[in-house]
Every structure is written in structure tokens, then in C-alpha cells.
Amino acid sequence: MASEFQSTSPSPSGPAPAPTVSWLRLPPVRYPNAYVWFVFFSALDIMLTWAILKRGGQEVNPLAHQVISAWGLNGAIIFKFSLTIMVVLVCEFTARQRERLARALAMLAMIVSGVPVFYSLGLLMIHTLRQMEGS
Secondary structure (H helix, E strand, O other): OOOOEEOOOOEOOEOOOOOEEHHHOOOOOOOHHHHHHHHHHHHHHHHHHHHHHHOOOOOOOHHHHHHHHHHHHHHHHHHHHHHHHHHHHHHHHHHOOOHHHHHHHHHHHHHHHHHHHHHHHHHHHHHHHHHHHHO
């Protein structure tokens, strides 16, 4: 009978790692650097979108506009991170069969999520400069 806990024997180079519950272990993600940037840009997109909306701007993505109109900031956060999780899962499952395609998807997701962030930063800078000129 297999044990629920998996323990490793001590290694000569140091203490053994703590035992883990085998059914809780997950394989490491394949593209952690791309995912970190993707999540970072996704979070910035939410924050910058909210800053623009508070200054009188409008959401240009029709689906996101509907979500924000119906559920506000909380809805926008849930919507954005649901999409983010879905993209990461698609990349991970695709990588099992088509490694190059999955890597390209992860890189594309990172780049595409960065575009609205830089666009929003530009809009906020222009808005701020115009306010400073009017003062």
C-alpha cells in the first residue's frame, strides 16, 4: 500500500526536505518568467484602467465595459484574472503536445497584455500634462 506522504531520504549535502502530500504536488509551470510578466501586466491593466475611469475616461473593450458597468472594480478584477488563469492553463496543457506553440502563446500573452498598460500610461501622462498646463 502506497503511503499518502512521500518522504525523501537525507542527502549528504544537507537536511532532507519536508515530506509532502503526494496528491497535492503539482509539476512546475513551464514558462514562469512569461507568466510573471503576464500577471504583472494584467494587474497593472486593472489598476490603470480604474485610474482612467476615475478621471472620466471610458473602457474601450466592449466586454470589459459591460463587466465594469454591471459589477464595478470587483467584477473587473474577477473577469481579468479569470482570463489570465485560463490563458496560463491553455499554455500549460498545450505544452504537453506542442511545446513551441505553447511557448509562443505564453510570449504572445505577455506582449498583448503589455500593450494596454503602455497605452494607458501614455493616456495618463497626457492627461496629467494637460492639467498642469491649465493650472
